[in-house]
Amino acid sequence: MLQKIPSLNQLVHELSRLPGVGPKTAARLAYHILRSPDDFVQALREALKGVKEKIHECPECFSFTEEQDVCHFCKDMMRAQDSICVVEDPADIERIESSGVFRGRYHVLHGAISPLDGISPQDLKIQALLDRLSPGPEGEIRVTEVILALDADLEGDTTVLYLAKILKDMNIKTSRIAHGVPIGGDIDYIDYRTLGRAIENRVQV
């Protein structure tokens, strides 16, 4: 039947381009949308328009923002100016903020170095990060500490190694977030690589 309703096919096609949405899920969503009231569909269309028209990258940290100029993190003078947390994606900032532990600035790389996917340091916001880390016009040190909060995968590790080397030469205190057993995690169920890292990075009590 689907092939006889072109509009429905079209919506299934568009929805199935979303991540994690296969043809069956897309068809289920499309039928749901078809049965939904007009105002829901209108609200969804407006929301889609809104994110594309109103949101832009912060020129300072490259996170997403709806503010006129820089984002509210870069604008917030109550946050530490000399500490930058480097993340892969804007969504990561939200997770870190919810921990409530970090109160400095952020910098979004928009990805990680991945030779296999053809992503080199030039494709990421690495030069912009180095510009932020370099001394000010009168030679004053602006940033003293960088925390690398990148994913614990091959690409994240590669990016950490790449940045650590450069930052060491710049004399900036650099750390990466710890890997280990998750809080509430049962050691029985932790993979051996995580457990190995947790033992290596043991903390004195």
Next chain:
Amino acid sequence: MLQKIPSLNQLVHELSRLPGVGPKTAARLAYHILRSPDDFVQALREALKGVKEKIHECPECFSFTEEQDVCHFCKDMMRAQDSICVVEDPADIERIESSGVFRGRYHVLHGAISPLDGISPQDLKIQALLDRLSPGPEGEIRVTEVILALDADLEGDTTVLYLAKILKDMNIKTSRIAHGVPIGGDIDYIDYRTLGRAIENRVQV
């Protein structure tokens, strides 16, 4: 961070109203959409508009259609006129068509009788079905067989019982689709109710 980007929040809110999309999935989809090219978002918005503007219910069988008048099933004179397959949802038609076994007309109830959810026969397209089944203006029999292809749950069973009683009085041959072990199914893994039904409805070989 989310609460600081109203447009993104709005999109997450709208997406999380879709079935099977929780807040985390909605946030993931919203970030993906934010990073997508403008033309994808535009295409998605157009597709959403299309399904609401172009698709309507067929006045004959109440399936969805984009045709001017009745749907292509009701229009198709090559299909048997005297046999109607009753389904709960338009999407069910697609499944039945893919089996290739049925070549008659359809009738969509748009749900099933469910006293718990306050859905009574009056809320479904049951009167319209009875109108289709009643003899023509000159007393000629138009429909001789009705196949009930409703879900194998409490609501489906209730609706089958309700319709079977009425159709029996109308002298229309009524059947429901068989329940049993799925093709390729392993008896070890079939629940006892299905297996019981499969034994009751055993077919001579």
